[in-house]
Amino acid sequence: MNKRAYNFNAGPAALPLQVLERAQAEFVDFRSTGMSIMEMSHRGKVYEEVHNEAESRLLSLLGNVKGYKVLFLQGGASTQFAMLPMNLLSEGKVASYVNSGSWADKAIKEAKLIGKTNVVASSEANKFMSIPDLSNVQLSDETAYLHVTSNETIEGTQYQQFPDTGNIPLIGDMSSDILSRQFDLNQFGLIYAGAQKNLGPSGVTVVIAREELINDSPKNIPTMLRYNTHFSNNSLYNTPPAFSVYMVNEVLKWVEEQGGLEGIEKINRKKAELIYDTIDNSGGFYRGPVEVGSRSIMNITFRLTSEELENQFIKESEQEGFVGLKGHRSVGGLRASIYNAVPYESCKALADFMSHFQKTHG
Structure with a gap:
């Protein structure tokens, strides 16, 4: 396939x-x-x-x-x-x-x-x-x-x-x-x-x-x-x-x-940590608006410095095979929903894409 x-x-x-x-x-x-x-x-x-x-x-x-x-x-x-x-x-x-x-x-x-x-x-x-x-x-x-x-x-x-x-x-x-x-x-x-x-x-x-x-x-x-x-x-x-x-x-x-809820939780936290670290270590290029103590391990929301840059992020990500990264219409921005079935490999690919996008647009 x-x-x-x-x-x-x-x-x-x-x-x-x-x-x-x-x-x-x-x-x-x-x-x-x-x-x-x-x-x-x-x-x-x-x-x-x-x-x-x-x-x-x-x-x-x-x-x-x-x-x-x-x-x-x-x-x-x-x-x-x-x-x-x-x-x-x-x-x-x-x-x-x-x-x-x-x-x-x-x-x-x-x-x-x-x-x-x-x-x-x-x-x-x-x-x-x-x-x-x-x-x-x-x-x-x-x-x-x-x-x-x-x-x-x-x-x-x-x-x-x-x-x-x-x-x-x-x-x-x-x-x-x-x-x-x-x-x-x-x-x-x-x-x-x-x-x-x-x-x-x-x-x-x-x-x-x-x-x-x-x-x-x-x-x-x-x-x-x-x-x-x-x-x-x-x-x-x-x-x-x-x-x-x-x-x-x-x-x-x-x-x-996957090891029941204990195993699933370990995987989910690794996935979330990978993307949140990319946001937090971007020097302000990416910004996570949610207070750290309330961050979701299922829906990771983040912003860029302008709506124009966010639109460019969506366009380029779709060309690379990423789906669903546009934030909800009521709040805008970007969102990665990393539910149980989203593999770690997909999250790693997203983190790599985010780093590449920052290098080319930062």
């Missing part, structure tokens, strides 16, 4: 080449059934085995913490912005949110449509170039939950540690850094993530929650938007995104082969 692109897309993003090749090999005839997995019934034994494998494999990677259930849903993390308060924000309670950037802001806006919502911390004052300080956050007894966005894809910030919320459920939107590093699932009441960055292709959204939070949803919300509908039916109430779930299972096998 032709040389694969250096894929730094923010999402949908790179998938492991080994996973793509495995899927290709069994695309037409899955497990000698004479059918693709996309053609078979979701009520059949073969698909249900894949479905249950993906659930158990995900929980295993997260430490097999007891009392949690995996849901495979549709609608992306954006649907979870509304589904979460619909299910967990009851009358007389308040939903607390941390505003850390673009995706947290979207979640807050949706929650305000559902019920009483309070922003308890924000880094808007410094244009979201850091994770808000939560050391002095006070949560009232009426708090239904505290919501955080673990990694802001657009700004390039990431929590280095999560707050202890005691008996108040901590909720995490982990769409852009789930399975990228080790963390304690026990700290959370519920986490959710669109798959298309670290888990698989778009089409499936993963929710992992304490069972007591999702086993008794309000009866006055639509059936498909109740967590307990999917909890009580093992995410098979209606036709699931079968191929996406299958691909998630294959990606999870690949994560196991």
Whole structure:
């Protein structure tokens, strides 16, 4: 095959080449059934085995913490912005949110449509170039939950540690850094993530929650938007995104082969260090706008001295086979998304290109 692109897309993003090749090999005839997995019934034994494998494999990677259930849903993390308060924000309670950037802001806006919502911390004052300080956050007894966005894809910030919320459920939107590093699932009441960055292709959204939070949803919300509908039916109430779930299972096998979360985290930190060192040692030619203590190991944002030079960087990088390095339209600049499946070799190629570009344009 032709040389694969250096894929730094923010999402949908790179998938492991080994996973793509495995899927290709069994695309037409899955497990000698004479059918693709996309053609078979979701009520059949073969698909249900894949479905249950993906659930158990995900929980295993997260430490097999007891009392949690995996849901495979549709609608992306954006649907979870509304589904979460619909299910967990009851009358007389308040939903607390941390505003850390673009995706947290979207979640807050949706929650305000559902019920009483309070922003308890924000880094808007410094244009979201850091994770808000939560050391002095006070949560009232009426708090239904505290919501955080673990990694802001657009700004390039990431929590280095999560707050202890005691008996108040901590909720995490982990769409852009789930399975990228080790963390304690026990700290959370519920986490959710669109798959298309670290888990698989778009089409499936993963929710992992304490069972007591999702086993008794309000009866006055639509059936498909109740967590307990999917909890009580093992995410098979209606036709699931079968191929996406299958691909998630294959990606999870690949994560196991990399040494689980411990192994993946070591690789990811090496990748991030390589590019951040190139930025920091450029003598100001490249500038990382995010405060060092809040830097993401998934989405590395950086700037050059002018927009004209940034455009030239994009043009020349594309000629060399690099894809997805243009920053989000809302903030501009440059961004390298180095999710789990982006190889170290691609990051090394980017660091080398950045050094070469500085020599020719500095």
